[in-house]
Amino acid sequence: MPTSGSIKNESGVRKIETQKKENKVCNDNKDIALTVKAQTIDELHLLQKKKSAPTTPKGSQATLFSSSEDERSKQQLQSISASLASLTRESGPKVVKGDPDKRFEARRVSHVSQHRITPTIAVSDSALKFTHVLYNLSPAELYEQAIKYEKGTFMTSTGALATLSGAKTGRSPRDKRVVKDHVTENELWWGKGSPNIEMDEHSFMVNRERAVDYLNSLDKVFVNDQFLNWDPENRIKVRIVSTRAYHSLFMHNMCIRPTPEELENFGTPDFTIYNAGQFPCNRYTHYMTSSTSIDLNLARKEMVILGTQYAGEMKKGLFSVMHYLMPKRQILSLHSGCNMGKDGDVALFFGLSGTGKTTLSTDHNRYLIGDDEHCWSDKGVSNIEGGCYAKCIDLSREKEPDIWNAIKFGTVLENVVFDEHIREVDYADKSVTENTRAAYPIEYIPNAKLPCVGRHPKNVILLACDAFGVLPPVSKLSLAQTMYHFISGYTALVAGTEQGIKEPQATFSACFGAAFIMLHPTQYAAMLAEKMQKQGATGWLVNTGWSGGSYGCGSRIKLAYTRKIIDAIHSGSLLNAEYKKTEIFGLEIPTEVEGVPSEILDPMNTWSDKKVYKETLLKLARLFENNFETFTNYKIGKDNKLTEEILAAGPIF
Numbered sequence: 001m002p003t004s005g006s007i008k009n010e011s012g013v014r015k016i017e018t019q020k021k022e023n024k025v026c027n028d029n030k031d032i033a034l035t036v037k038a039q040t041i042d043e044l045h046l047l048q049k050k051k052s053a054p055t056t057p058k059g060s061q062a063t064l065f066s067s068s069e070d071e072r073s074k075q076q077l078q079s080i081s082a083s084l085a086s087l088t089r090e091s092g093p094k095v096v097k098g099d100p101d102k103r104f105e106a107r108r109v110s111h112v113s114q115h116r117i118t119p120t121i122a123v124s125d126s127a128l129k130f131t132h133v134l135y136n137l138s139p140a141e142l143y144e145q146a147i148k149y150e151k152g153t154f155m156t157s158t159g160a161l162a163t164l165s166g167a168k169t170g171r172s173p174r175d176k177r178v179v180k181d182h183v184t185e186n187e188l189w190w191g192k193g194s195p196n197i198e199m200d201e202h203s204f205m206v207n208r209e210r211a212v213d214y215l216n217s218l219d220k221v222f223v224n225d226q227f228l229n230w231d232p233e234n235r236i237k238v239r240i241v242s243t244r245a246y247h248s249l250f251m252h253n254m255c256i257r258p259t260p261e262e263l264e265n266f267g268t269p270d271f272t273i274y275n276a277g278q279f280p281c282n283r284y285t286h287y288m289t290s291s292t293s294i295d296l297n298l299a300r301k302e303m304v305i306l307g308t309q310y311a312g313e314m315k316k317g318l319f320s321v322m323h324y325l326m327p328k329r330q331i332l333s334l335h336s337g338c339n340m341g342k343d344g345d346v347a348l349f350f351g352l353s354g355t356g357k358t359t360l361s362t363d364h365n366r367y368l369i370g371d372d373e374h375c376w377s378d379k380g381v382s383n384i385e386g387g388c389y390a391k392c393i394d395l396s397r398e399k400e401p402d403i404w405n406a407i408k409f410g411t412v413l414e415n416v417v418f419d420e421h422i423r424e425v426d427y428a429d430k431s432v433t434e435n436t437r438a439a440y441p442i443e444y445i446p447n448a449k450l451p452c453v454g455r456h457p458k459n460v461i462l463l464a465c466d467a468f469g470v471l472p473p474v475s476k477l478s479l480a481q482t483m484y485h486f487i488s489g490y491t492a493l494v495a496g497t498e499q500g501i502k503e504p505q506a507t508f509s510a511c512f513g514a515a516f517i518m519l520h521p522t523q524y525a526a527m528l529a530e531k532m533q534k535q536g537a538t539g540w541l542v543n544t545g546w547s548g549g550s551y552g553c554g555s556r557i558k559l560a561y562t563r564k565i566i567d568a569i570h571s572g573s574l575l576n577a578e579y580k581k582t583e584i585f586g587l588e589i590p591t592e593v594e595g596v597p598s599e600i601l602d603p604m605n606t607w608s609d610k611k612v613y614k615e616t617l618l619k620l621a622r623l624f625e626n627n628f629e630t631f632t633n634y635k636i637g638k639d640n641k642l643t644e645e646i647l648a649a650g651p652i653f
């Protein structure tokens with residue numbers, strides 16, 4: 001053992017002082033006498049973390065803050081306490097920042113009186129309790145929380161956070177409720193076909209109270225303060241209160257992340273979500289038909305989630321809110337992907353779930369503006385979100401390299417199956433659900449366009465996954481046809497995963513997102529028509545579904561071919577191609593597309609039995625016709641001319 005006297009501290013670094021008595025451990029001249037100023041192990045651990053950016057949780061070291069910082073921090077706590085206030089008691093809960101398990105952090109308490117009313121009822125036991133708030137935690141902190149406290153949460157081999165969303169692995173549109181009051185009664189779309197199922201204000205308050213009481217009964221809640229919409233003039237401030245680190249990380253990825261300065265000056269949110277999804281709603285509450293309820297109150301600017309932990313409810317709930325707020329400002333909200341070429345040309349990709357918005361807007365040769373939710377204003381397009389939510393069933397590195405590579409540290413992987421030891425994900429495994437998903441910040445895509453805004457779209461691509469196999473792989477649409485197909489919002493998926501051949505199921509969802517729209521579809525359609533006309537945008541219908549027969553006989557069009565078709569749309573070469581018109585649907589189909597076998601461009605060529613093809617085509621046309629009946633009484637746009645053209649743009653028998 002070397003002796004202390006023979007070694008000099010040449011580098012001039014502090015000596016290790018873990019105990020009062022000097023304890024020298026030195027093997028060579030370099031390592032020696034590097035001492036840490038710590039008296040105890042706890043003190044040593046305290047040295048490990050240095051003070052973070054100004055707005056990360058200020059749970060500790062209160063004396064380090066200047067009085068203005070102190071004041072702002074107090075206001076932040078007051079604002080959170082106000083959000084969590086029960087409306088039947090007098091004051092907001094006692095709020096304290098930080099993890100209840102971290103005993104070293106000095107606690108800051110704020111018991112904020114929210115209401116001017118003099119208390120009349122004695123405080124309940126719950127009012128004596130603290131609510132610990134984990135405020136805008138970083139992904140690393142959320143990983144620790146999730147892995148430590150949320151069963152079924154693991155790190156995968158690429159660093160993503162794999163978790164389970166619980167009993168619900170998809171959205172529950174039938175459990176969505178919207179408060180009908182004297183304003184929304186006239187403004188919103190109600191009745192047949194509408195996604196807005198009514199509830200009254202009182203029942204909303206019952207559910208709100210249930211959610212808030214549940215949240216305040218927990219040891220801790222997560223609070224995210226973030227933004228929606230990359231258009232700075234139309235940015236919306238949202239607050240999400242949730243119970244799981246999974247939810248907090250999901251929203252961290254999906255909403256726009258504020259800078260530390262923006263968070264300092266966040267102020268009062270424009271909209272608040274109370275996600276108490278681990279707790280059911282009370283089925284005896286009026287308007288409830290199950291123990292799941294997703295309730296939207298536009299007047300109160302609040303949403304309550306009970307009985308489902310599927311994180312997509314928050315994402316799509318906020319999208320509904322945007323579908324209400326944006327049209328009021330003459331801005332069109334769109335369920336579409338969006339990307340931009342090197343020359344600044346913008347394309348929109350509409351389509352129902354699973355038709356290819358995320359897959360096709362994530363294109364290595366183009367800049368990604370966003371994969372799912374956009375706004376189209378007088379200035380151009382802007383993404384509503386700060387992240388992407390990709391389907392990952394059968395995901396492959398070869399076919400979708402950018403999405404594959406985005407699944408790394410920080411990404412939330414929902415309901416995937418992985419090797420218990422190596423933690424490699426098996427993307428083909430549907431054991432938990434077919435709707436496996438990855439949520440990642442948009443910067444994880446190498447060619448993301450930041451900020452996520454672009455010019456007016458040049459091309460509007462409508463995606464349909466036609467499992468009947470009768471729609472052409474690509475057709476050029478007139479404006480009236482674009483509107484007809486936009487209002488129809490068609491896709492056909494295959495029902496069930498049982499053995500044997502299943503009939504394709506046609507789905508019609510107005511504006512390619514009926515589940516999220518708030519106004520009558522024709523209001524969005526009118527705005528789209530006006531914008532497309534004004535900007536001279538071209539509409540296209542792209543079938544990403546079956547070719548060579550219906551599901552069971554034919555097969556899904558190769559992604560590589562669809563990509564070639566999309567390339568030809570972007571480059572402008574398809575605009576000047578030679579076209580012929582199909583029967584029944586009257587679609588203009590090109591005779592050639594570079595890189596795509598010409599014989600597949602007319603679906604009739606690919607069917608061995610032409611009679612069955614014709615029957616299937618007629619069958620689909622009738623489904624379109626029946627679906628459109630509900631829209632025939634509505635006027636679209638300023639004159640009747642467009643309305644008549646749209647009606648004439650459907651199938652002709």
Ligand SMILES: Nc1ncnc2c1ncn2[C@@H]1O[C@H](COP(=O)(O)OP(=O)(O)OP(=O)(O)O)[C@@H](O)[C@H]1O
Nearest residue numbers: 352353354355356357358359391544557558559562
């Ligand atoms: N020819 C094709 N074109 C597009 N996608 C295809 C094609 N063939 C197979 N696919 C697969 O279809 C799926 C399309 O899903 P995608 O995530 O793009 O849907 P989405 O429209 O973004 O839906 P959501 O709104 O639910 O997010 C992907 O899994 C993709 O790999």
Ligand SMILES: O=C([O-])CC(=O)C(=O)O
Nearest residue numbers: 170171312316353372389
């Ligand atoms: O909302 C979801 O769960 C997934 C999605 O993007 C959609 O369905 O359009």
Ligand SMILES: [Ca+2]
Nearest residue numbers: 357358372389
């Ligand atoms: Ca998507």
Ligand SMILES: [Mn+2]
Nearest residue numbers: 335352353372
């Ligand atoms: Mn979507």
